[in-house]
Amino acid sequence: MANNRMTPRTFLAKQIRRLRGMSVDPETGREMTPADLAKLVYRSESLVKAWESGRRVPQHDDLRRLDEIFDTKGLLEEIGKELVKNERAPEWMDRWLEIEEKSDQLLTYQPLLIPGLLQTPEYACAVITKSGRKVDDVEKQVERRIDRQEVLSPYNDLMLVAIIDEGALYRPVGDQTTMHDQLVKLLEIAECPGVNVQVVPQNVGAYAGLAGGFVIASMEGHDFAYVDDVFSGDVLEHPEEVAIIKRIWEDLRLEALPGKQSIELIRKALDQWKT
Structure with missing residues (x-):
């Protein structure tokens, strides 16, 4: 089944995927993988993948850490705080x-x-x-x-x-x-x-x-x-x-x-x- 409606949750997930894909792992210098990002945020790889699929929304501390990693100056935390919070239904x-x-x-x-x-x-x-x-x-x-x-x-x-x-x-x-x-x-x-x-x-x-x-x-x-x-x-x-x-x-x-x-x-x- 296809559901192409872009919700705040899916928008946030897309931004996390995009930012990770544009970043490199500081240890290896190669393109950052979900596993690499998981190590940086001190979370499991499965949870990071859930963030990127929209099945889970990062907590405020996680979003703050992601902003630090991607140097997005609080953007992700603001999306999580304002958009996802006001989504009409999960x-x-x-x-x-x-x-x-x-x-x-x-x-x-x-x-x-x-x-x-x-x-x-x-x-x-x-x-x-x-x-x-x-x-x-x-x-x-x-x-x-x-x-x-x-x-x-x-x-x-x-x-x-x-x-x-x-x-x-x-x-x-x-x-x-x-x-x-x-x-x-x-x-x-x-x-x-x-x-x-x-x-x-x-x-x-x-x-x-x-x-x-x-x-x-x-x-x-x-x-x-x-x-x-x-x-x-x-x-x-x-x-x-x-x-x-x-x-x-x-x-x-x-x-x-x-x-x-x-x-x-x-x-x-x-x-x-x-x-």
Whole structure:
């Protein structure tokens, strides 16, 4: 998928790539590589590449150091402070939403929560409120999350496979009613055509995927992945990166119970939340 809109984030990334390409490594005298720049800013090469792709925005200290290296007299720090700060929405989210809307298959995994596409408004509100991130308008964020569930409409002919850790069925998010209604909705969605909900039982112990949730999307023969952390999200498009996520997914499928057994686990958990 092509997205040619130049956002503040991509503009900053382009400037960092351009400046590095015009610079030489002080030790070797050759054209500076991402690895060379990483050493100068005391960061990893993978992080520098993320800056240059726009998947990550350098922190103020990093931008200040980049200005010193490239002798740009505070320009990069000013771009990061003014342009990126005022960007209407993170580019990675815009990009992922576009991928999500056009996908014919979504594979989602969450070790701690019910996946966003399967959440009730009340459950989503509790998750967003307790996320630790600054949210200016919780109601609007909840509305956007629920609106995204339109991709599950039968008219979209989407195949969704959701793998959830059993612990998420018992973790109290919101009040008793919120959890009860959430598991009821989960059971209802599991019965929909094209949807498969599977649960990894707690007796499995440690398994691949516990480090964090992700989504894999397939669109027009291409695979994309989305991973989230406390700071932001990443849309992965490079085949090697996506392949790693897909390998983790296959390991997860081996640990998850089949559909019918998973439904039984969800119904068992529902008993705990009945009022």
